[in-house]
Amino acid sequence: MADITIYLGNKNYSSWSLRPWLALKQTGVAFNEVVIPLRQADSSAEIRRVSPSGRVPALRHGGTLVWDSLAICEYLAEIFPEAGLWPADRAARAVARSVSAEMHAGFLDLRRNLPMDLSRCQSHRNRAAAALDDIDRVTAIWRDCRERFGSHGAAATKNGNGDFLFGGFSIADAMFAPVASRFRTYGVALDPTSAAYVDAVWNWPAMREWAAAAEAEPWTVTFDVFENSL
Numbered sequence: 476m477a478d479i480t481i482y483l484g485n486k487n488y489s490s491w492s493l494r495p496w497l498a499l500k501q502t503g504v505a506f507n508e509v510v511i512p513l514r515q516a517d518s519s520a521e522i523r524r525v526s527p528s529g530r531v532p533a534l535r536h537g538g539t540l541v542w543d544s545l546a547i548c549e550y551l552a553e554i555f556p557e558a559g560l561w562p563a564d565r566a567a568r569a570v571a572r573s574v575s576a577e578m579h580a581g582f583l584d585l586r587r588n589l590p591m592d593l594s595r596c597q598s599h600r601n602r603a604a605a606a607l608d609d610i611d612r613v614t615a616i617w618r619d620c621r622e623r624f625g626s627h628g629a630a631a632t633k634n635g636n637g638d639f640l641f642g643g644f645s646i647a648d649a650m651f652a653p654v655a656s657r658f659r660t661y662g663v664a665l666d667p668t669s670a671a672y673v674d675a676v677w678n679w680p681a682m683r684e685w686a687a688a689a690e691a692e693p694w695t696v697t698f699d700v701f702e703n704s705l
């Protein structure tokens with residue numbers, strides 16, 4: 476087994492953890508995972524033991540430690556080139572990197588008002604109206620990527636059957652997977668292309684595996700209205 480351990484927050488709520496975990500699954504490599512429950516008395520101390528930023532996710536590969544979701548995804552793409560985590564075409568890859576970075580850096584209204592919550596224990600807190608600009612921008616990205624790049628390498632890739640933003644599953648899909656789950660949880664009305672994309676992400680085997688593990692978690696976290704999601 477490769478000496479890889481990924482440190483994660485709760486699978487119900489930790490949107491940043493889901494992203495690199497999906498990318499890691501896509502490599503097919505065996506790995507260890509450690510879930511550190513958030514919002515417990517010892518959460519901060521436990522996270523600091525494994526991640527210098529005091530945040531999860533973090534990935535340890537032998538003597539190398541990588542923290543931050545996007546940095547982990549980039550690292551995985553570098554050490555597992557055969558996994559095709561970025562699109563093969565340079566122009567498509569540039570766009571995939573751009574939309575991934577945009578997701579990583581922005582969409583604060585979406586994160587605040589529609590926290591990722593696979594448990595749906597706060598699905599009543601549907602504040603989509605406060606995040607309409609973000610929802611419009613996300614769905615515009617999805618439509619644009621699907622239209623321009625969705626047929627890239629679809630049939631010939633092991634990364635799914637071509638239903639993802641760049642055809643096969645890529646880091647861009649990992650970055651948007653928590654948003655797809657939020658749109659389901661909160662019943663956000665979507666155009667047909669975006670709705671089909673949400674289904675593709677939700678039904679992706681690795682996503683099902685994450686959701687099943689989330690369902691088995693004992694911890695519940697509730698969010699303040701103006702708080703960023705996890």
Ligand SMILES: N[C@@H](CCC(=O)N[C@@H](CS)C(=O)NCC(=O)O)C(=O)O
Pocket residue numbers: 484488489490491492513514518519522529530531532542543544545579704705
């Ligand atoms: N920019 C970071 C954000 C990581 C982040 O905010 N992680 C949250 C959980 S999803 C965290 O560790 N929070 C610490 C805490 O709640 O104690 C990344 O992309 O990995």
